[in-house]
Amino acid sequence: xxxxxxxxxxxxxxxxxxxxxxxxxxxxxxxxxxxxxxxxxxxxxxxxxxxxxxxxxxxxxxxxxxxxxxxxxxxxxxxxxxxxxxxxxxxxxxxxxxxxxxxxxxxxxxxxxxxxxxxxxxxxxxxxxxxxxxxxxxxxxxxxxxxxxxxxxxxxxxxxxxxxxxxxxxxxxxxxxxxxxxxxxxxxxxxxxxxxxxxxxxxxxxxxxxxxxxxxxxxxxxxxxxxxxxxxxxxxxxxxxxxxxxxxxxxxxxxxxxxxxxxxxxxxxxxxxxxxxxxxxxx
Ligand code: CAA
Numbered sequence: 221x222x223x224x225x226x227x228x229x230x231x232x233x234x235x236x237x238x239x240x241x242x243x244x245x246x247x248x249x250x251x252x253x254x255x256x257x258x259x260x261x262x263x264x265x266x267x268x269x270x271x272x273x274x275x276x277x278x279x280x281x282x283x284x285x286x287x288x289x290x291x292x293x294x295x296x297x298x299x300x301x302x303x304x305x306x307x308x309x310x311x312x313x314x315x316x317x318x319x320x321x322x323x324x325x326x327x328x329x330x331x332x333x334x335x336x337x338x339x340x341x342x343x344x345x346x347x348x349x350x351x352x353x354x355x356x357x358x359x360x361x362x363x364x365x366x367x368x369x370x371x372x373x374x375x376x377x378x379x380x381x382x383x384x385x386x387x388x389x390x391x392x393x394x395x396x397x398x399x400x401x402x403x404x405x406x407x408x409x410x411x412x413x414x415x416x417x418x419x420x421x422x423x424x425x426x427x428x429x430x431x432x433x434x435x436x437x438x439x440x441x442x443x444x445x446x447x448x449x450x451x452x453x454x455x456x457x458x459x460x461x462x463x464x465x466x467x468x469x470x471x472x473x474x475x476x477x478x479x480x481x482x483x484x485x486x487x488x489x490x491x492x493x494x495x496x497x498x499x500x501x502x503x
Contacts (some may be wrong), residue, residue, distance in 0.1 A: 221331060224248060227300035228274045228307050229320055231255075231262035231293075233494075234337055235309040237365025240266045243287040244279065244366075245394045248298055251293045259293040266291065269366055286304075301327035305390070307359055309337040317341065319352050328352075333438055335359035339459065340406040340466040343376040353378035357387055360407065363455060373398045374407050405470030406463055413465045417455075420448035421479040424499070432497050449499040452482075453492030456472050461486045 222249060228239045239251045239262070253259050271286040279287075282337035297320070300306055306324070310316050311428045318338060328334070334356050336346055358374025372495050375384055383402075391398040401407040406414060428469035429437065435447020444451075452460050461483060467476040485491075485498065492498030 221304065221333070222280075223333070223384065223386060223390055224303040224482060225250065225303045226305045226307065227252065227303035228309060229253075229297070229300070229324075230308065230310040231258040232309070233363060234361060234365065236265050237260035237269075237363065238309055238337065238361055239291055239305055240269060240287070240366050241396075243290040243395050244270075244283060246286075247290065250292045250303060251291060252295065252297060252300060253293075254295060254493075256295060257442040259295070263291065263293065267443060269364075273366065283398050286470065294401065297324050300324060303332060305333045305387075307335050307337055312339060312341070312459050314341050314346070316328050321346065325350050325352075331355075333357070333386060335387070337361055339410050340463040342405070342470075343374050345377070347378060348375040354380040355383050357383055358401075358403070358407065359387060360409070362409070368375045368408070369397050371398050372409060373400045375400070376402055376403055393502075405422060405466050410463050411467065414460060414467065415476065417448045417452045417460055418464050418476075418482065419478050421452070421482045425479055425481040438492050453498035453500055453502075455492070456494055457485050457491045457498050 226242050226247045227250045228235050230250050231251055239249045242249050244416055251259060251262060253267055267288065268361040273279045274284050276282055282404060308317055308320055310320055334350060334352060336358055336362055338358060340361060349352035350356055353376060356376055357379050359374035360374065362370050372388055399408060400465035422427055423434055424431060431449050435450050438444050438447045446454065464476060464478040489495060491496045493502055496502040
């Protein structure tokens with residue numbers, strides 16, 4: 221199936237990055253969020269990030285102008301009804317995602333491919349609540365989306381081959397690379413990354429090292445671009461905790477037990493960069 225128009229649900233850090241890369245690749249993007257303020261902020265951020273790419277000679281000013289012209293916004297979910305592909309990138313909470321799909325599905329044309337950018341939740345379960353499990357897939361981008369090369373493709377139990385092939389081709393058109401994962405909790409990237417981040421929080425909790433020594437050790441000792449605690453702040457500590465809970469519940473193994481310190485930070489509202497406070501203080 222040919223994809224030209226793409227609906228993106230959620231204008232947060234993942235949603236605006238996804239809108240950005242689709243617009244640069246020439247797709248018509250309709251970005252939706254319940255908050256007008258979030259949509260305005262997302263457009264301003266996409267403009268800034270595209271400008272950053274222009275200033276570093278990654279794209280021309282013409283590509284930036286064309287990309288901005290490809291993006292429209294709406295607060296009405298029903299406006300996504302005619303899109304060829306819809307990508308849900310809302311909060312990482314299953315009830316929120318299911319409520320969105322229930323509102324959206326009656327408006328969709330039959331051939332629309334429906335996807336979720338979930339970083340951990342069962343694709344099969346999300347798909348089963350829609351009218352099109354065979355046209356439903358996990359479509360997982362990495363943050364920051366304009367920079368990261370990988371997109372995880374996750375097939376639910378009912379996903380059909382044409383849907384998989386269409387999304388595989390879309391990833392190539394974006395200039396990115398896909399890795400295909402089976403539908404198990406947190407798929408590939410977060411199955412491996414989150415226990416590492418959680419272990420870094422345990423390392424802090426048990427007093428093995430300070431925030432800066434843990435991050436320096438991993439940056440300089442293993443050539444990671446960011447230390448695990450800095451990366452946790454970047455991703456959002458609430459998202460990290462939500463993914464650890466999905467691993468713990470879904471795989472029923474104590475090795476995935478979220479560190480109590482991670483839980484405490486989330487309870488305090490210290491969610492990382494987005495709240496200006498996490499393992500680091502950004503105020
Ligand atoms: N939009 C566009 N370009 C951006 C950008 C954005 N939002 N953020 C950074 N860039 C570009 C910069 O323009 C720069 O481009 P050039 O190399 O062409 O000059 C490049 O990215 C590097 O940026 P900076 O020089 O500003 O900063 P840096 O060298 O410190 O790199 C980083 C920043 C790319 C974020 C790097 O630290 C990094 O790769 N960190 C790890 C990120 C990571 O692991 N992401 C995955 C998280 S897990 C996930 O997303 C899955 C999940 O479900 C939780």
